[in-house]
Amino acid sequence: MSLPALPLPHILVATDDTETSRHLVALLDEWRYPHVLVADGVSALRFLTHPQPPGIALIDTDLESVSGLQVIHSLRQRYRQTHTWLMLIGSEASSGGVQMAAEAGADDFVLKPVNPLDLRVRLRVAERVQVLTQRVRSESEAARFNADHDSLTGLLSRESTLKELFRETDRVHRMKTPLAYLLMDLDSFSLINLNYGHSVGDRILRELGQRLRRHLRTYDVAGRYGEDEFLIGLPGCAIESHLPMTERMRKAVLDRPFDIGKDRVVVSASIGLAQSMGRSPLVVMRDVERALAQAKMEGRNCVREAKSHHDPAVAMADSNPHLLRLAESDLGKPN
DSSP: OOOOOOOOOOEEEEOOOHHHHHHHHHHHHHTTOOEEEEOBHHHHHHHHTSSSOOSEEEEESSOBSSOHHHHHHHHHHHOTTOSSEEEEEESOOOHHHHHHHHHHTOSEEEESSOOHHHHHHHHHHHHHHHHHHHHHHHHHHHHHHHHHBOTTTOSBOHHHHHHHHHHHHHHHHHHOOOEEEEEEEETTHHHHHHHHOHHHHHHHHHHHHHHHHHHSOTTOEEEEOSSSEEEEEEETOOHHHHHHHHHHHHHHHHSSOEEETTEEEOOOEEEEEEEOTTOOHHHHHHHHHHHHHHHHHTTSSSEEEOOOTTSHHHHHHHHOTHHHHHHHHTTSSOO
């Protein structure tokens, strides 16, 4: 299988040897490689630690201020997974020198005076390795994303959402900041699947996920909690503001109909709301599920806030979780 064609990588040349620099620059110009030339180790490190470092670096062992070996060793110590292919240039190719270069973290060793054919081959090898590395990196990132996210909506998966809420709860304890939970359940969504088909239902869920991402802040936690349930964590959302904020969110996300080809479908949602108070997410989830059950019982398409966890009725339900199951059974269909 052929590899995708990529633009020639930007190359850093680090040498204070006038003859070597002139020779390398002439070759790179001839081969049309974009490049930059520096004459000391400090300048080389500045380029190599840039957020967008060069793809390949040709580093002379004999540099002012910081040697080439020290540059590479320092870079590997600070950034174990650097994206730059590091090629050390030396006057002697003794086994000891090559071993030192390898131990410092060099990817290749080039002997001075640089042979044009040898350098061209090594640059091509470096390019090919970078293409393969980028492919592996992209596939790994995609695998990590798919492991943590719902494939349909692009939101976090149920497990990842709870994991993030545990992290946010730790922050609540450290920073003494509020954290609101919002559990959204689409009303009568089973009828949409029945009347229009599951493909249309999936399209609505996908669009809903996009609307939520556009409406929420970058640090909010949003995940698909069930087939048509969405769990959202709102850090910094205080008790006096979480109900108005949730109402605004409900209207902003759901007031606009969903286009499904020639038809447009209006979807409503019932929402339960609860405050973390620094409690375990598993405990808060009981509160927010009760609030959602209340919203369903009171007509749907509304927001209901969980009672204080000091409320006697809540304490009774906490001590007997069967009460919650019985209340939910009275609702008939969950949607």
